[in-house]
Amino acid sequence: MAQDTLLEVDGLTVRFPSVHGPIEAVRDISFAMGREKIAIVGESGSGKSMTARAILDLIRPPGERIARSIRLDGTDLTRLSPRQMRQVRGGRITMVMQDPKYSLNPTMSVGAQLYENWLIHVGKPKRLSRAAGQKAVLEMLEAVQINDPPRVARSFPHELSGGMGQRVMIAMMLIPQPELMIADEPTSALDVTVQMEVLKLMDGLVARNGMGLLFISHDLPLVSRFCDRVLIMYRGRIVEECRADRLHEAQHPYTQGLLSCLPSYAQRGHPLATLSRDAGWEVAP
Amino acid sequence: MNKNPSSGMIEVQDLSVRYGDFVAVKGVSFSVAAGETFGLVGESGSGKSTILQALAGLADDWSGSMSVDGLALVAGARRSLAFRKHLQMVFQDPYGSLHPHQTVDQILSSPARIHGFGSIDRRIAEVMEAVGLGPQFRFRLPHQLSGGQRQRVAIARALIVEPKVLLLDEPTSALDASVQAEILNLLVTLRHERGLTYLLVTHDLSVVAYLCDRLAVMEKGSFVETQPIEALETGAFDQDYTRRLFAAAAR
Ligand SMILES: Nc1ncnc2c1ncn2[C@@H]1O[C@H](COP(=O)(O)OP(=O)(O)OP(=O)(O)O)[C@@H](O)[C@H]1O
Ligand SMILES: Nc1ncnc2c1ncn2[C@@H]1O[C@H](COP(=O)(O)OP(=O)(O)OP(=O)(O)O)[C@@H](O)[C@H]1O
Ligand SMILES: [Mg+2]
Ligand SMILES: [Mg+2]
Numbered sequence: 001m002a003q004d005t006l007l008e009v010d011g012l013t014v015r016f017p018s019v020h021g022p023i024e025a026v027r028d029i030s031f032a033m034g035r036e037k038i039a040i041v042g043e044s045g046s047g048k049s050m051t052a053r054a055i056l057d058l059i060r061p062p063g064e065r066i067a068r069s070i071r072l073d074g075t076d077l078t079r080l081s082p083r084q085m086r087q088v089r090g091g092r093i094t095m096v097m098q099d100p101k102y103s104l105n106p107t108m109s110v111g112a113q114l115y116e117n118w119l120i121h122v123g124k125p126k127r128l129s130r131a132a133g134q135k136a137v138l139e140m141l142e143a144v145q146i147n148d149p150p151r152v153a154r155s156f157p158h159e160l161s162g163g164m165g166q167r168v169m170i171a172m173m174l175i176p177q178p179e180l181m182i183a184d185e186p187t188s189a190l191d192v193t194v195q196m197e198v199l200k201l202m203d204g205l206v207a208r209n210g211m212g213l214l215f216i217s218h219d220l221p222l223v224s225r226f227c228d229r230v231l232i233m234y235r236g237r238i239v240e241e242c243r244a245d246r247l248h249e250a251q252h253p254y255t256q257g258l259l260s261c262l263p264s265y266a267q268r269g270h271p272l273a274t275l276s277r278d279a280g281w282e283v284a285p
Numbered sequence: 286m287n288k289n290p291s292s293g294m295i296e297v298q299d300l301s302v303r304y305g306d307f308v309a310v311k312g313v314s315f316s317v318a319a320g321e322t323f324g325l326v327g328e329s330g331s332g333k334s335t336i337l338q339a340l341a342g343l344a345d346d347w348s349g350s351m352s353v354d355g356l357a358l359v360a361g362a363r364r365s366l367a368f369r370k371h372l373q374m375v376f377q378d379p380y381g382s383l384h385p386h387q388t389v390d391q392i393l394s395s396p397a398r399i400h401g402f403g404s405i406d407r408r409i410a411e412v413m414e415a416v417g418l419g420p421q422f423r424f425r426l427p428h429q430l431s432g433g434q435r436q437r438v439a440i441a442r443a444l445i446v447e448p449k450v451l452l453l454d455e456p457t458s459a460l461d462a463s464v465q466a467e468i469l470n471l472l473v474t475l476r477h478e479r480g481l482t483y484l485l486v487t488h489d490l491s492v493v494a495y496l497c498d499r500l501a502v503m504e505k506g507s508f509v510e511t512q513p514i515e516a517l518e519t520g521a522f523d524q525d526y527t528r529r530l531f532a533a534a535a536r
Contacts, residue, residue, distance in 0.1 A: 016429070020421070041461070042461065043433075043461045043463055043464060044431055044432070044433025044434060044437075044459075044460055044461050044464045045430075045431045045433065045434055048431075049431060049432065060428075098432045098459070099378065099380040099432070101378065101380075101381070102380050102381070145329075146330075147328075147330060147505075151307070159304065161329060161330045161333075161334060162329070162334065162377045162378060162454075162455065163329025163330065163488070164329060164330050167329070185432065185459065188455075188458045188459060189329065189377065189455060189458055189488065190329055190488060191326070191327070191328065191329065191488040191530060192488075192490075192530060192533040192534050193526075193529055193530055193533050194328070194329055196533060218433075218459075218460065218461035218462065218465075220462060257463060258461065258462045258463055259462070261462045261463050261465070261466035262462055262466075262491065263465070263466070263469055263491050263492055263494070263495035263496070264491050264494060264495060265491075265494035265495070265514075265517055265518050267495055268494070268495055268514075271470050271473070272466035272469055272470055272495070273466065274463060274466050274467050274470065275463040
């Protein structure tokens with residue numbers, strides 16, 4: 001895999017100024033991935049979304065991103081001009097945001113937005129007809145398990161249910177056939193049956209097109225079934241890295257703690273275990 | 286509004302809800318007793334959030350009858366302050382439901398003030414601690430919080446006015462296992478101490494199994510079955526869809 005590195009993040013920090021001194025949401029993290037499925041897990045506020053946004057240079061000022069380098073297939077993204085970076089974003093790298101409905105344009109129907117994205121990335125380059133585009137849009141919606149694609153294509157973002165919004169966003173981000181897709185909690189509103197189908201769709205692109213998938217999730221059982229490797233974040237640092245199917249053998253007390261507080265029928269009537277966080281956890285074991 | 290003390294805390298009879306020509310909920314009936322926790326699961330887009338929104342007065346084009354604590358709801362009618370305190374909702378998407386220009390402190394203090402609570406400062410500190418948000422978050426704006434931190438602000442805002450009924454729409458789906466466990470423990474404690482009634486929407490059957498007494502399964506706007514929680518142990522479901530859901534979740 002070393003010879004086929006798709007993304008290589010070296011020394012990434014994300015910092016926000018505050019009256020109490022700077023807040024470091026991400027602290028000097030480094031990782032590399034190939035054309036595979038990598039998960040980032042970790043507790044709420046540990047820096048998962050900020051890591052994803054930083055890769056795409058989407059940290060809003062006054063926040064700042066500091067990195068030695070962020071290489072996509074050899075290109076150092078930190079050295080690109082804002083214009084070059086805009087081309088990478090939404091093209092070579094796409095991202096499904098944690099708040100999908102707010103990343104869509106509220107004034108345009110879902111179908112029109114999908115069509116526009118298709119036109120830019122597929123229709124124009126391949127000189128395809130308008131009818132082909134309209135067909136592609138409905139097929140995309142069907143592929144993400146939308147029940148009534150024509151109705152949903154006519155809908156505006158605020159008319160979608162939570163899970164429909166997530167799936168529309170996934171469809172939108174798959175259209176450009178990116179080299180890397182970053183998905184921030186992309187299926188958190190979906191029930192298991194639909195979730196499986198959507199994951200299969202992403203999996204197919206990883207296997208067929210050699211896409212890389214950076215999958216952010218707090219769903220540990222899901223991640224351990226679906227992904228190849230897992231990075232575990234805690235307070236802005238990567239504290240552990242392991243094979244996904246070995247997640248249950250994870251060493252870090254934080255990871256073990258996470259696995260022990262899942263609810264179940266058997267736990268009814270008993271308080272769930274919670275974590276008592278330990279400052280020592282911030283360093284890798 | 287006439288009070289009928291013999292009914293359940295939440296009574297819904299033959300409820301249909303439309304958005305224009307589209308019927309999102311089709312003739313749904315259920316009743317939730319005081320202190321009971323009722324789970325709503327089902328396909329994405331099947332109408333779960335719509336039922337909660339109709340109960341909360343946010344979807345006006347409905348027919349059928351609904352009552353909460355014996356008070357009948359009237360479509361389009363303004364709800365009394367007392368009623369709004371009584372029934373609080375935690376929305377599925379914490380982004381849209383938090384005012385973007387208000388700090389956490391303002392988001393929490395304004396409902397407390399409107400409903401006439403005193404010692405607001407202490408209340409805010411307590412409710413933030415209960416949902417696991419440290420004091421450093423108190424003067425942040427929503428965009429300065431992570432997804433799960435925003436979700437916890439939304440939960441805190443519902444709890445701060447001490448409601449009797451909570452409508453919870455995917456309350457823990459943005460939370461990691463450890464914070465989810467803290468929130469679930471909090472909900473159990475409140476139910477025990479104050480007899481709160483919960484109507485919970487979630488796609489996570491293990492959350493339903495832990496928290497709920499009964500569950501209803503929705504498909505395309507209708508209830509396809511209602512079961513006691515033991516069904517999640519035995520897998521005794523009537524419908525194909527539910528059996529598939531159960532089998533997939535058990536894996
Ligand atoms: N604009 C900001 N100013 C200050 N702190 C911020 C800002 N934006 C985010 N943070 C903080 O940075 C930390 C990391 O946030 P991030 O969104 O990456 O968390 P996360 O791991 O994605 O959590 P979640 O699972 O809850 O979405 C959080 O503690 C958050 O409060
Ligand atoms: N404002 C609206 N205008 C038109 N249609 C709407 C509106 N809100 C919801 N709908 C439609 O009503 C149906 C039910 O939506 P609802 O949000 O209740 O689903 P849900 O069961 O909560 O789904 P999810 O699990 O994905 O959140 C969906 O098909 C949706 O497209
Ligand atoms: Mg996040
Ligand atoms: Mg919903």
